[in-house]
Amino acid sequence: MATIRDVSKIAGVSVATVSRTISKPDKVSAKTRKIVEAAIIETDYKPDILARNFRTRKSSTIVVLVPDIANPFFSRVIRGIEQTAQGLGYAVLLGDTQGDRNREITYANMVKTSQADGIIQLDSHIPFENENGPYVPIVNICDCVRGTDIPTIEIDNALAAEKMTEYLISLGHKSIAIITGPVDATITQDRLRGYKKALKKAKIDFVPENISVGDYSLLSGTTSSHDLMQNTHPPSAIFCMNDEMAIGAITQLKKMGLRIPEDISVAGFDDISFAEYYDPPLTTVSQPAEEFGSKAMQTLYNIINKNDLIQKHTFLDFEIIIRKSTGPFKYET
Amino acid sequence: MATIRDVSKIAGVSVATVSRTISKPDKVSAKTRKIVEAAIIETDYKPDILARNFRTRKSSTIVVLVPDIANPFFSRVIRGIEQTAQGLGYAVLLGDTQGDRNREITYANMVKTSQADGIIQLDSHIPFENENGPYVPIVNICDCVRGTDIPTIEIDNALAAEKMTEYLISLGHKSIAIITGPVDATITQDRLRGYKKALKKAKIDFVPENISVGDYSLLSGTTSSHDLMQNTHPPSAIFCMNDEMAIGAITQLKKMGLRIPEDISVAGFDDISFAEYYDPPLTTVSQPAEEFGSKAMQTLYNIINKNDLIQKHTFLDFEIIIRKSTGPFKYET
DNA sequence: ACTAAAAATGTAATCAATTACATTTTAATT
DNA sequence: AATTAAAATGTAATTGATTACATTTTTAGT
Structure with missing residues (x-):
């Protein structure tokens, strides 16, 4: 050579x-x-890129920390990151953490040792043991921590959940259950807040038993919906914090002999590609997955290269997508 | 520092x-x-990893070339790669090629310049301009080129398609359509061969009009199935080369007023997580996605570190998963 | 205690680029 | 043509770990 x-x-x-x-x-x-x-x-x-990286203390590589790459929403976000990174001359290191904090830290250390120039974190957790370490360029997207000055990109999750809940209320539903994500996630708390706000505005009492904690998996949609239907007052609508759980729920409810949406309405979140092709097509909240990725990469690029035009907290648009999995509440006959 | x-x-x-x-x-x-x-x-x-990498001419990084990260099957494979890579002390660079040959070459050059130590390629294409370049550790998985001595890991796609076709024939179907992947892919050709072999064994004439070329997307499942139903002799069963196209097909067929499987059977390929939760649950060929990934990483590791225990061509087990989207052929009433 | 072999440690070159600073060349102005 | 500023180019240090080879220390055997 x-x-x-x-x-x-x-x-x-x-x-x-x-x-x-x-x-x-x-x-x-x-x-x-x-x-x-x-x-x-x-x-x-x-x-020789290795020699150049060594000398310049840059790697033109960024790390993406993702709870689970096999989640269809995340994989779209990553696609957006990757496309933009390629355009900017960056390579993308994949950090599938499976929620493990130690793995997050391992990847964060790659930035401290200049193996990577920055981090895009898709989870509401900052992977630093303490805050007074060396400066690390990082962007937090989709599910973001609060109270730090780390740049974030998210939708207004509370508002989205509020709007969806309002929509379900507008259909006449009064007993609306919600299947959440992990309780410690910011998005779970935000969306729950929006859900409660909508109930309050409609003067519907919040019933704790209408909350079931899921983990975003198809299976947790089935188990949670099964549990909810055992309530003394079963819900007439279930709002799920992602589409997988909604699909899991619908599968379970159908198995119990219920018709969607005639007997019970189900709404999801994310608008993954399968949502439109499900039977019935899923009412859901659409998030701009690829835009999350490209905005995040662009922002991280600006941080790394010290462009001052960094917007600290960006909110992207969401959209309530009304399909066929939700319908008017009907009194039991 | x-x-x-x-x-x-x-x-x-x-x-x-x-x-x-x-x-x-x-x-x-x-x-x-x-x-x-x-x-x-x-x-x-x-x-300082950068200094070490520079001096040792190794990066402890590998590149994964994937046609589309947002494909649920691929993202599971990548999860398998990533988990194993972490255990072996390797980082994973994500190369989403979107089928673009130039991008493949860009990533391949990262190995030539020691930015990465090897490549795992999920597509049946070897990203070298010519073969007489420097030696590049590479493993080709899932969809593999033929006639090279590059190590491959795949299932016996021809056999899998043959078995699935045989199963459909055993249900009494005689007009079995197939929605393929891109024609130049090895897996498309292999599976088509298996399909034809099963027809021949059952003495069913192969009808060219029963083939529709898809691109693995949900949408192509709908358009292909729509086209197939316009045939002078519409099929009573459709075998799709992945689950997305099968789901797209079922959606379309239902829209046309057909019942699955009473009026028409549909089978998929891959057994993605949604297959089991679809309505009806999808009959499909299960592939060990994570095992693909971990085997590939292990093999690449052996190649990079010149362990001699490299099996050139590995075949993993597949399984025909019979669910509810396929059923016995019924004569028109 | 002496010697040889083995183990432990040290010295300094090396990897290939970038870049601060020094020097030379070119261009502009009078 | 002389002077000065600006542009172009060159010299050589620098980055931080690894490692071949040299040297020292330890161990074992007699």
Whole structure:
């Protein structure tokens, strides 16, 4: 493999000139630039990225921390990150944490050791043992921690849940259950807040038994919905904090002989691609997954390169998608 | 940040001894090892990975080339890769190619420049301009090229398709359509071969119009199935080369007023998590997604580290999962 | 106690780029 | 043509760990 020194010899210039030809061509006269470029081609020179990274203390690599890559919403976000990263000349290191804090820290240390230039975290947890460590460029998206000055990108989860709940109320539902995500997640708390707010505005009493904690899996949708139907006053509508749980719930409710939406309404969250193709097509909250990814990468890029145009807290638009899994409340006959 | 020199000063030994304490502790006496370890803790020394990578020409990073990360089957494979990679001390660079050959080459060059130590390719395409370039550790999985000595990991796709087709034939179906993946993919050709073989064994004539080319998307399942139903002799069963297309097909067929499986049977491929939760639950071919990933990573690790125990061509087990989307053929009434 | 072999440790070169600073060349102005 | 500023180029230090080779210390055997 040819080195910069080989090129400089062939071109009859110094290594500095070769280096400049590559990284700041306008600092080199047109004549020598041509000579050097010819020498680069002749020697088939490819800069040694490892040496460059070592010297410049940059890796042009970022880490994505994701609770679970196999989650269809997250994988779309990551696709958005990856596409934008490619455009900006960054590589994406995948950090599937499976919720494990130690793995988060392992990946965070890759930034501290310059193996990566920054982190995009999709979970509401900051992977630093303590806050007074070295500065680490990080963007927190989708599910964001509060009370730090770390840039965040999210939708207004409380409002989205409020709107969806209002919609269900507008259909005549009074007993609306909710299947949540893990209790310690910010989005769970936000959405629960929005749900309660909508109930309050409609003067519907909040019933604790209408809450079931899930874990975003299909299975937890089935078990949670099963549990909810055992309540003394079973719900006539179930709002799930993601589409998988909604699909799990519908599967279970159908198995119990209930018709969707005639007997019970089910709404989801995320609008994954399957939502539209489910039977019945799922009423859900659409989130701009790819935009989350591209915005996050763009913001992280600005942080790394110290552009001042960083918006600390960005809110993206959501949309209530009304399909066929929700319908008017009907009194029992 | 403390360097190895700081540690050596504190410990009163040479940098070589510190380096050895870290990488080959058995080459260092117990006494000095203790001293050095204490100094490492005192200085909070973390080896500079960039310097190490530069010097050793290794990055402990591998690249995963995937046609689309948002495909649920692929994301499970990647999860398997990532888990195993973590255990082996490797980081995973995500290369979402969207089928773009240039992107594949870009990522392949990262290996040539030592930014990554090897590649796991999930597509039947080898990303080298020509074969006589530098040696690149690579493993080809799921959809594999033929006629090279690159290690592959796959299921026997022809056999799987043959078995599924045989199953549909055993239900009495004679007009069995197939929705394929892209024509140039090895798995498409393999599965098509298995499909034809089963037809031939059952003495059923192969009808070209029963083939519709899809692209693995939900939408292509709907359009392909719609097209197939316009045939002069519409099929009584449709075998789709992945579950998304099967789900798209079922959605479309239901829209056309057909009942699944009473009026028409639909089978998929992959057994993604949604398959079991669909209505009706999908008959499909189960592939061991995570095992693909972990086997691939293990094999790549062996290649990189020149262990000789490399099995060139590995075949994993598949399983025909019979659920409710397929049923006996019934003559039109 | 002496010697040889083995183990432990140290010295200093090395990896290939970038870049601060020094020097030379070119351009502009009078 | 002389002077000065600006542009272009060159020199050589620098980055931090690894490791070949040299040297010292320890161990074992007599």
